[in-house]
Amino acid sequence: MIVSLIVAMDEAGGISLDGRLPWRLSSDLQRFKALTMGHHLVMGRKTFDSIGRPLPGRTTIIVTRQLNYHPAGCLVANSLEIALELARGGGESEVFVIGGGEIYAQSLPCADRIYLTCVHTRVAADTFFPAFDPSEWEAVQVVESPVGEKDQFPYTFTVMQRR
Ligand SMILES: NC(=O)c1ccc[n+]([C@@H]2O[C@H](COP(=O)([O-])OP(=O)(O)OC[C@H]3O[C@@H](n4cnc5c(N)ncnc54)[C@H](OP(=O)(O)O)[C@@H]3O)[C@@H](O)[C@H]2O)c1
DSSP: OEEEEEEEEETTOEEEBTTBOSSOBHHHHHHHHHHHTTSEEEEEHHHHHHHOSOOTTSEEEEEOSOSSOOOTTOEEESSHHHHHHHHHHTTOSEEEEOOOHHHHHHHGGGOSEEEEEEESSOOOOSEEOOOOOGGGEEEEEEEEEOOOTTBSSOEEEEEEEEO
């Protein structure tokens, strides 16, 4: 099973402010939907709270330390390792770790691939993607996206594979 992280961050690694995405990027959300459709998604409990519902067409696995947390339509795991085992046990070929900051930091060491949207701006942020060593990763796809009709900023979408 491939472990993929998928993230949108600004040029300083910022990913959110006050529990919300600090930008509006409709075309990137559409790509997120297309890439993740049909797959297992692993997310931290705070990220699930910010989304508020399981995403249709995908299996939502929430990582939490709480023992009595069971939102409808979701699987719950009390560790990242258990979450990945649930995906593997479900016959997954590529699991998507979709954040947030705590879960990215814990899953980066075991990630095989990163789908990275770098938003060309610097926003106020209180949550960040962890620093990573670019020399450990090879860019296998790079797409420059100009500001689309429903996009607030230009961005670069890069698929990175661990060397
Ligand atoms: N820009 C992007 O691409 C992007 C993507 C995803 C999320 N985000 C943003 O990121 C923010 C949330 O990030 P965050 O770092 O604050 O929180 P998070 O990583 O989403 O969730 C943290 C929570 O996960 C649980 N957790 C973490 N490690 C665990 C472990 N080892 N075992 C069991 N449970 C564990 C805990 O839940 P309990 O407290 O319930 O125990 C913890 O409070 C949101 O604002 C969201 O909008 C941005």
